[in-house]
Amino acid sequence: MAKVSINIATGSVQKEEIIVGIDLGTTNSLVAFINPEGQPQVINDTGKGVLVPSVVHFQSDGGLIVGNEAKEFLISDPQNTIFSVKRLLGRSFKDIQEHSNLFSYKIIDDDSESLVKIKAGDKYFTPIELSGMILKELKERAEHALKTLVNRAVITVPAYFNDSQRQATRDAGKLAGLDVLRIVNEPTAASLAYGIGLDPEEEKIIAVYDLGGGTFDVSILKIQNGIFEVLSTNGDTFLGGDDFDRAIVNYWIEQNQLGDRAKDSSLNQALRLKAEEAKKALTTQNIFNGFVDNIPCAITKQKFEELILSRVEQTITCCKNALKDASLNITDIQEVVMVGGSTRTPLVKQMVAAFFEKEVHDQINPDEVVALGAAIQSDILAGNRKDILLLDVTPLSLGIETMGGLMDVIIPRNAKVPAKAGRQYTTSIDGQINMKISVFQGERDLVSENRKLAEFDLKGIPAMPAGFPKVDINFRLNADGILTVEAVELRSGVKQEVEVKPTYGLTDEQVEKMLIDSIENAKDDVSRRMLIEARTEGEQMVYTVEHFLEKNSEQVSEQETEDTQKLIGNLKSALGSGDKDLIHKSIDELNEFTRPFAERLMNTAISSAMKGKAIE
Incomplete structure (x- = not known):
C-alpha cells in the first residue's frame, strides 16, 4: 500500500x-x-x-x-x-x-x-x-x-x-x-x-425530512458558527418507500384474490419489484398498467395516494414530535430539506410543505x-475550504479491552474535541464482584496491537447472575487532551474513575504508522475478531446450557439430556477448530435444539406462578 x-x-x-x-x-x-x-x-x-x-x-x-x-x-x-x-x-x-x-x-x-x-x-x-x-x-x-x-x-x-x-x-x-x-x-x-451552514456567519434552524427506501427520520438542526447541532430527531426505522411498495402489492393480491399463491417468495419479490416500478411511474402519470406471471397489476395515482396516506401522516406526526422535543414551533423553522428517493412522491412533498408552511428544498436529486x-x-x-472552521479532533481511537482481548472503541478517531461517549457492559460470570477496566489507544481490533493507557478495577459489584449487573463506562476527553474514564455499576452506584493523557509521548510519525498498519491489517484483524467473538459466544453458550441442565435435570428427559450433551460436545470440539462458521453452526444447532424445552419449562413456571406458586 x-x-x-x-x-x-x-x-x-x-x-x-x-x-x-x-x-x-x-x-x-x-x-x-x-x-x-x-x-x-x-x-x-x-x-x-x-x-x-x-x-x-x-x-x-x-x-x-x-x-x-x-x-x-x-x-x-x-x-x-x-x-x-x-x-x-x-x-x-x-x-x-x-x-x-x-x-x-x-x-x-x-x-x-x-x-x-x-x-x-x-x-x-x-x-x-x-x-x-x-x-x-x-x-x-x-x-x-x-x-x-x-x-x-x-x-x-x-x-x-x-x-x-x-x-x-x-x-x-x-x-x-x-x-x-x-x-x-x-x-x-x-x-x-x-450550501446551508457553509457560511460561518449564518445562524439557522432547519428541518431535514429524510424518507428512504426502508427508513424515515426527521432531524431539527441548529447551525451556528459553522457547527451543526442536532436539536432533535424522530422517525421510524421500519417506515419507507418499501411500505409504499408493500401497500401496492397487498392491493394487487386482494384485487386478484391470490390467496395462498401470495406466500410464494419468488412471486412476492416479483410483485414487489413491479410495485416499485408503479410507484416511480405514478410520480409523473395518473395510471399504471403491468403484468406479473399473467397477473394484471394496475393502479391509479388516486388509489396509490389513498393507500399510502396513513404512512405519510405517520411521518408528519414524527415531524410534530421532533418540533415538540426541540421545544420549537413551525414558525421557528427557516428551511426544509428533502432527502431520500421516496420524497419524489408528489403527496409527500405536498404534505410536508403544507405542514411546515413553506416551500421545500428539493432541487438537488x-x-x-x-x-x-x-x-x-x-x-x-482535506483543508481545501479555508473559510470553514476545522475543530480539533482525536488522532487515534480510544477504547477498552473486552472479552478475548478485543478493543471496543468508545471515542473514535477524528471525533471532535472536547468529546464525551459511553457504553454499557455487564459481567460474564455468575457472582462476579470485580471488573478490570483496561484503556487503550489505537486502530487495531486486538488490544495487543494497540497502546495501553491505563488500567483500574471496579470493585464491590454486588454478586449477581452473569448479565445482570449494568456497568456504564464513560469517556470524557477535554480540549487539552486529558481523558477521564469513569466506571459505575448502576444498580449499586459503585463508582471508580481515572485520568490519563492519551497522546503523551507519540510523534506524528508513530500516529501515521498506527493508522497505516490498521488499514493494511484490516482483513486479518476482522477475521481474528470474528473468531474470538465466535469463541466467546460459544463458551458462554456451553456455560449457560450446562448450568441449565444441572439446575433442571428432573424436568428434562434422559433423551433430551443425552442429545443436548452430544451437541455441547460438538460445540466444544468446534471451539478448538479455529473455524468461525463451524462454531456459529454448532451454536445455532444447540440453540435450536434446546429452545423448545427451555420454553416448555418457562411456560410451566409461569403457569405455576399464575396459580400463586413461587418460581424457583
Missing part, C-alpha cells in the same frame, strides 16, 4: 489525495467526490448508474456479487441474497425480532443481547462484514472511474445512530480498505449540499444529496 500523508492537527489527509463521500444507504448506496472544478459530483462507473443497490448475493460456488447484478437474485435465490443490512448494523436480534419476517434470509436468533448474524449457505456473516462488501464495491467503482487509488472516505449515518451503530459503520469501512476520516450525520451532509454533502465534508477535511 502506498504511504499516505496525514495531517495530525486536523486528522485529515493532505490535498493531493482524493477523499470520497459515501452514502451507505438501506436500499441504495452511492459515492461522490469533488471534481477538478471544485464541485461535488456523484460517480457513475462504466454506465452502471449512480445508485448501487445495497444488496449482496452469495453464489453456490462461493462467489460474491454486490450491487446491480445481485438485485436480480432477490427473486431467484432470496435465501442467499442479503438486502437492507443497514437496519441490522449494531443491533441484537431482540432489537429487530418484531420485523424479522421482512427479511427473506435467515437472521440467527441466539436468544441473547449479542449482535445479529446472518446465515447464507453454510457461512455466517455479521452486518459489518456485509456492509464492508458494499463499501468495497463502492471503493472499486470510484477507483475505476477516477483512475486513482481511493483510501480515504467520509461516510454518512442517520442522526439517530448510536455509538454501537457508528462504530459498526467505521469497522465496515476499515474492512473495505478505507480510512474513515469522519462519520457525518446524513441531515448535516444534506444541508451542506444545499434526493437520492444524491447526502453523498454530495459528504463529498463537501471531505473537501473541508
